Amino acid sequence: MHVVPLPRHLSPAGQGVLELGGSPRVAVPSGRLLGLGRIVAALLGGSAQVGGEAEVTLTLGAGDGEEYELVVTAEGATVTAGSAEGLFRGATTVAQLVTEDRTVPCVRAGDGPALAWRGLSLDVARRFFTVEQVKRVIDLLALYKFNVLHLHLTDSQAWRLRISAWPRLTGPESYTHDDYREIVAYAAERFVTVVPEIDMPGHVLAAVRAYPELGGEDEPAHPLVPFLDPRAEVTWRFVADVLGEVAVLTPGPYLHIGxxxxxxxxHELYAAFVTRALGLARAAGKRVVGWQEVSRSGALTSADLAQCWVGDGDAFDPEAARKTAPPQYHPLIDLAAAAFEQAPHDVPGAVAAGAAVLASPSRVLYLDRRYAEPSVLEEQNERRERVGFASYRPMTSREYFGWRPGELVEIPAGARLAGVEAAIWCETVGDFDDLAFLLLPRLAGIAEKAWTDRATTWEDYRERVRTHTARWERLGWGGYYRSADLFT
Known part of the structure; x- marks a missing residue:
């Protein structure tokens, strides 16, 4: 029973198997859930119907949220949950139980998530992905019971979402409003919430190049790091337009302000900017998420989320950076070093303000780190030296599995843990296969940490996840890393 993430309870339930056949029927209790039935049927290669005899039956019953129960007998599989979301989570377990000969073992399962927020941050600013490619990411997230797709839409390299009143922000590789709505709707049908990020007041070179007035009258400390100047009134027209438009386009409850x-x-300009931006996002009806530095504003509340990202052992090393960077970048290194000196106080400050903490420490949740173990495919080993952030210490897939959310040293005692979120930054990603190379197989292990409420061993997880490669290929993820840790 090679299910990832491992359910809370999963045990055999008698002899025999359920024969799915070539086109299994999926029955839902009402026409209102027929759309869900069709999505589940697509996972299983079958068809959906309202009521009647079926190989897989989705039934509304007792339970909350994502909790579900699953019973598989030789006569059929029944998923019971108190919500459509719970039914879908149970259906993904059924999909993972299907064997190569189209049978499902007879089992009983009772399941639900350990953490409420289980996400992936996808950097579409540094590497643009088409709507169809983003849908493939969503399919992968849904299979592994993730429920958040955080879209990093803007950065110094590019601005990817069109804003009506500021047309010069975007180029040809960008999302129209209809593109964005299509992504959001596709995700929602699979119970994945899209959280858009507009990164500011830093990481705004693309915006300032398009509209230089946003940088104010003062020269930035370095030409590559302008910031949105809170003293310029045009800045606030811009921020209000952007956050207001993105909020209207986004039905989910969250807005990430970077x-x-x-x-x-x-500092005084940073604090003034973040304080006012927080207020605008709240006024748009959203709960606000920001990277851990936003706590330096002193303006967080218990309704906000601070995303912890500076991992223990990954602190910025200016001396090492100077050894490899050209001299013209040395002033930037000094600026970065000054900013990182404050990092140890960020998350404790957020906790003191009552904000929830979203765990994304780079040490175990940044997936742009190079693999330490070789691939069983020799041609992938060249890519292993090219794809991934060179400054991070390479880690094996086994090392990536060696943590638990409640034991992260980056999260202080007393923190209100909202959940965990992996991040994939795309400075070194050239195409979709590079994305697959960095995400898989490691993302599946993160899913297990976020969903499963008890410790599982590497050996057990390894035996389960190594059977998933055919599913990855069917979903369009054939570029996954053939890790020697898993596949030998």
Missing amino acids: GDEAFGMP
Whole structure:
């Protein structure tokens, strides 16, 4: 029973198997859930119907949220949950139980998530992915019971979402409103919430190049790190337009305002900017998420989320950076070093303000780290030296599995843990296969940490996940890393 993430309870339930056949029927209790039935049927290669005899039956009953129960007998599989979301989570377990000969073992399962927020941050600013490619990401997230797709839509390299009143922000590789709505709707049908990020007041070179007035009258400390100047009134027209438009386009409850690495921005200007931006996002009816630095504003509340990202052992090393960077970048290194000196106080400050903490420490949740173990495919080993952030210490897939959410040293005692979120930054990603190379197989292990409420061993997880490769290929993820840790 090679299910990932491992359910809370999963045990055999008698002899025999359920024969699915070539086109299994999926029955839902009402026409209102027929759309869900069709999505589940697509997972299983079958058809959906309202009521009647079926190989897989989805039934509304007792339970809350994502909790579900599953019973598989030789006569059929029944998923029971108190919500459509719970039914879908149970259906993904059924999909993972299907064997190569189209049978499902007879089992009983009772299941539900350990953490409420289980996400992936996808950097579409540094590497643009088409709507169809983003849908493939959503399919992968849904299979592994993730429920958040955080879209990093803007950065110094590019701005990817069109804003009506500021047309120069975007180029050809960007999302129209209809594109964005299509992504959001596709995700919602699979119970994945899209959280859009507009990164500011730093990481705004693309915006300032398009509209130089946003940078104010003062020269930035370095030409590559302008910031949105809160003293310029045009800045607030811009921020209000952007956050207001993105909020209207986004039915989900969250809006991410970035807030990280505003290198060279004086503290008083940074605090003034973040305080006002928080207020605008709240006024748009959203709960606000920001990277851990937003706590430096002193304006967080218990309704906000601070995303912890600076991992223990991954602190910025200016001396090492100077050894490899050209001299013209040395002033940038000094600015970064000054900003990182404050990092140890960020998350405790957020906790003191009552904000919830979203765990994304780079040490175990940044997936742009290179693999330490070789691939069983020799041609992948060249890519292993090219794809991934060179400054991070390479880690094996086994090392990536060696943590638990409640034991992260980056999260202080007393923190209200909202959940965990992996992040994939795309400075070194050239195409979709590079994305697959970095995400898989490691993302599946993160799913287990976020969903399963007890410790599982590497050996057990390894035996389960190594059977998933055919599913990855069917979903369009054939570029996954053939890790020697898993596949030998």
